[in-house]
Amino acid sequence: MNHRPLTLLAPTGEIAGGIREKLAACGIRLQSFVQAMGSGEIGADGVLLTSAHEWDSASAAELLSTRPGLLLVYGDDIPYGWADHLDGHCDRGKWEVVRLAFVSEGERALIGGEQNGYWVNHLRRRFAYHQLVCLICKRREVDEAVRQLPRYLAWKERFFLELGEVCDREGVSLQTVARALGMDTRVGQGWLYPERSDQSQLCQWLEREAKHVLEKANVHRVVLWGPASFWNGMETGWLEGREVCVVSGEDELDPNEAFLESVPGVEWQKALRNADLLLIGRADAAIGELGLSELVQCMRQSHVVDACACFPIPEARSHLLSYRAVGEKTNVWE
Known part of the structure; x- marks a missing residue:
């Protein structure tokens, strides 16, 4: 496999630094669509979308007029089912819509799309080269996992906080009890979720x-x-x-x-x-x-x-x- 950087156009050019860094670690380089159009040199492999706001009718027509390739849908603000909606409005012979999400602090990736799709397998091989474990699934299955993961982690945090109250009453250590529970691989040692949306x-x-x-x-x-x-x-x-x-x-x-x-x-x-x-x-x-x-x-x-x-x-x-x-x-x- 050719491991040259994969270049994607960013419609707004205002991609958060954290997203740039995470994608760069996987060999994905971002290029401003506005700058590329201004220079007349569009050599990108596809387009990155991080929110539905980037996809109005004008930009859609302009972006889809570029050379075909990967349409990568990635970000926390992606509406449920939106990647499937895009797939239904794109020429499937030219564009392949892939839904991407990272989990486990960026060490693993969920790749949603057609199992035999060219870009799905390209991303799988690229991420494997960068030592990321990948799961190939449907686009909407990625959406569901992204939606449910915070809910599960919030429940897990609530469980251990409630367990802490029990440990207080019984005079035992939550740290020790949590480590003991974590000996079962179904539970694991990451007992308190550090990255939470609700404090x-x-x-x-x-x-x-x-x-x-x-x-x-x-x-x-x-x-x-x-x-x-x-x-x-x-x-x-x-x-x-x-x-x-x-x-x-x-x-x-x-x-x-x-x-x-x-x-x-x-x-x-x-x-x-x-x-x-x-x-x-x-x-x-x-x-x-x-x-x-x-x-x-x-x-x-x-x-x-x-x-x-x-x-x-x-x-x-x-x-x-x-x-x-x-x-x-x-x-x-x-």
Whole structure:
């Protein structure tokens, strides 16, 4: 197989960097359709569509007038069944519509189309060359998997949070029980889903546990560790009258009105200086490398509520005034 980059035209030219990087890792290069038309040199193998908004009647006619090839439908904003709809409006002798989705953090791919289609098999071989495991299925079956995966993962997260409540009552460790369940390959070790669209369950747990700390300790400064998008979904009334700082790993900090102070993760010392309570909503490289002794030295009072179980329980007990993780009964006053 010729492993030269596969070149696809992007109708708007405004493709998110994450999409470009993910496709580039599979040997797929994107070219602006507008620039290609302007230069008069269209040497692409096909067209990439990442949303239905890119496909109005004018652009459709213009794109379909280019040389035939692959019509790759990929993205989170693709309407259910839309790839099949496109297939019914394209000349099948010239264009092959393929629905693509990545799962397992981009390590596996779902390829939806005709099983014996030229471009379906081209993508299968290309992804295999780049060490991606692929499943060939129908376009609508990819749509169904994309629709159901977040629902399943949300259910799985809810299960383990509820299991954490049981472990609290019984005085056993959720971390250990989850690992034990994960010994069964049907469950696996990825027990808490980190990439979620709905933060409400963890935010409710964090708020509840933080309020326990507020009842027992004199808390003036609270640090929230995680992207601003995570904390924007949390009720903030209980934080009124206190200093609040967000430590975010995001490139662009976008705090809401309740979180006027924000710092990037590399400046965590600034945020934690004289802090009384640290809430960890999402772990990143900075928190993973942070030693507990450093944490204690920075904070005025080392109370930590951790939804990500970043620290080993025995070490947390010995270093911190209080440490609370999901399903770990570690509060000193309980």
